[in-house]
Amino acid sequence: MTLPVDQQPGFRRRFHVLPSQRSVTSRLEDDVHRMAVTLEHDGERVTAxxxxxxxxxxxxxxxxxxxxxxxxxxxxxxxxxxxxDKKANCTHLFDLAELALRHVHDAGETLYEIYVSDPVDGVNELLLRRNGEDRQHWQAKDDVVSSPEAAAGLPLIGLRSWITTLSGDARAEARMLQWAGLVAHGRLIPWETEKTLRALPGSCFASQPERYDQCERVGDRVDFSTEGARAPLGDIG
Structure with a gap:
């Protein structure tokens, strides 16, 4: 019997959002990222x-x-x-700012947990949980979605037409899961090969034309799905 997606080897990503009276902080950690954004505000606009x-x-x-x-x-x-312009920014910091703004009026903290299993015979699962509740659960084969039924047959990279049919939290969470599924592809690239890569031209702050020639792979990759590994952001709170 196949293990649940949260017990299979694969990509792990967590977002933690903590609002307060005049600020909101969102944090992200996954295999290759650990970042945070804090927005301060006066009730109407971002002030810092x-x-x-x-x-x-x-x-x-x-x-x-x-x-x-x-x-x-x-x-x-x-x-x-x-x-x-998201692509003129670090796309992950930009997403954190958007996430913070989406939860700015919340009364309490929110935790998103994302799991993308490594493909087996081309098949994998993608799951997003919010505060312990399963919110989006997809299956794909060779990067083509097979479920949910409404998105079946669409490539993972081409889900915009379906996502725009959703609204509210469902739309935002589908975007989060799609993006995690695309970032998870990095696990399929051997680490030594990945160290020689550059960001896709024009896709983010680091890969804009004026910076692309200086863009080099750095940092560590952490496999949070290995036995005994801590959870992403497991040291927060």
Missing amino acids: VTALTERAPWNICPGAVAKLEADWLGVPLERQERAL
């Missing part, structure tokens, strides 16, 4: 932005902190999605 990159895959990633802080200062708390 602090970002921290503890672990990242590219040597240029830490420079994205200043870009995020400049772009998000003054942003309305009720802003429209995608009003800023």
Whole structure:
């Protein structure tokens, strides 16, 4: 019998969001990232932005902190999605800022847990939990979704048409799971080979034309699915 996805070898990613009266902090950790963003606000707009990159895959990633802080200062708390250029930023810090804003009025903390199993004969599972509740659970074969039925036949990288049919939390959580599924592909690349890679041109802050020639692979990769490993962000709270 196949083990549940959270017990199979694979990619692990966690987000932790902690709002307070005048600020909200969101944190991320996975195989190659450990980052945090804090947005302070006056109830209407972002009044200060602090970002921290503890672990990242590219040597240029830490420079994205200043870009995020400049772009998000003054942003309305009720802003429209995608009003800023995500690819000009570190995409992961940008997602953390969006996640923080989405939970800015919450009364308590939120924990998202994401599992993407390593493929077996091309088949794998993707699961997103929010505060212990399964919210999105997908299956795919050779990166083509087989369930849920509404997305069946679509490639993982091409789910936008389906995701836009969703609303509210379901849309946001589907985006989170899709993005994790794409990042999880890094597990299939041998570590020594991955060290020579560069970011996909134009895909993020580190890979913009003015920086691409200086973009180099750095950092560590942690397999949180190995026996005895701590959970991502397991040392928070």
